[in-house]
Amino acid sequence: MTENEVYEFYNDSVKVIYSEIEALNNSLPIELLFEINSAFDHLKRIHVEKSPEEKESEKAYSHLKRGCLDAYKLKLKYFNVNVSKILNxxxxxxxxxxxxxxxxxxxxxxxxxxxxxxxxxxxxxxxxxxxxxxxxxxxxxxxxxxxxxxxxxxxxxxxxxxxxxxxxxxxxxxxxxxxxxxxxxxxxxxxxx
Incomplete structure (x- = not known):
């Protein structure tokens, strides 16, 4: 995996789901921000510490994917709340x-x-x-x-x-x-x- 592929994943997937979660609750949960921070810390290592791009890109991608999975679960949680409101x-x-x-x-x-x-x-x-x-x-x-x-x-x-x-x-x-x-x-x- 390359650094550019991580940025593409961030742009095409992470930003989309994070924007939805932010729109639903007008804030991002701190856990999601930790995953983004961890991902970009790995990407920083490529340039600052001269770590191998593939290794750090894989780790960054893993953090971003974990953040997306958390965001999907939050979206389901908010969905359940809204469904209950309608049914009640x-x-x-x-x-x-x-x-x-x-x-x-x-x-x-x-x-x-x-x-x-x-x-x-x-x-x-x-x-x-x-x-x-x-x-x-x-x-x-x-x-x-x-x-x-x-x-x-x-x-x-x-x-x-x-x-x-x-x-x-x-x-x-x-x-x-x-x-x-x-x-x-x-x-x-x-x-x-």
């Missing part, structure tokens, strides 16, 4: 898109969880290339999911509809109670218990 909204998600929204939401969420499980198993088997590819798929799936389902217009519409349905049911319940009371009062007057 006071909105009947079953009414969006004639019921398709919630069915597809749950199905695609479960696919992401399945992909993430496969990625973690690849890491446990010490297969970092396979794990990295699978985590990359998880990241892409999360992006697709968010653009498809994190739709405030549809969710707000469902909230309003849920409120009106609740209000309608509440009013019908009160009217039913009042009518039942009148009927009971009328019947007790006629029957005179």
């Amino acid at each position: 909204e006071k909105a009947d998600l079953r009414i969006i898109d004639n019921g398709k929204y919630l069915v597809e939401f749950i199905s695609e969420r479960n696919q992401i969880y399945s992909l993430a499980k496969e990625a973690r198993l690849s890491e446990a088997k010490k297969n970092s290339e396979e794990a990295f590819e699978k985590w990359n798929k998880v990241s892409d799936s999360i992006n697709n999911f968010e653009s498809k389902f994190f739709n405030p217009t549809k969710i707000n519409w469902a909230k309003k509809q849920s409120f009106f349905r609740f209000l309608g049911s509440f009013i019908v319940g009160i009217l039913t109670g009042i009518i039942a009371s009148f009927i009971f009062a009328f019947l007790t007057k006629i029957i005179k218990f």
Whole structure:
């Protein structure tokens, strides 16, 4: 591996996922910054300490890849928080898109969880290339999911509809109670218990 390949990996992969994490939480976790620092410390050794380029580039690449894997896991964590927020909204998600929204939401969420499980198993088997590819798929799936389902217009519409349905049911319940009371009062007057 060359120093230039490390920079390409940094530019094409690391900056992309780190930018996403930074955008989600408006900061980078310190662990991710440590990996970048360690990577560039290895690259510095090529020029300052005249260490072999291939050896130091491999170590730098390894640190950057580890940082990416950590970032993917953070992205999954933030995704889970956002999914929970949507599922806990006071909105009947079953009414969006004639019921398709919630069915597809749950199905695609479960696919992401399945992909993430496969990625973690690849890491446990010490297969970092396979794990990295699978985590990359998880990241892409999360992006697709968010653009498809994190739709405030549809969710707000469902909230309003849920409120009106609740209000309608509440009013019908009160009217039913009042009518039942009148009927009971009328019947007790006629029957005179």
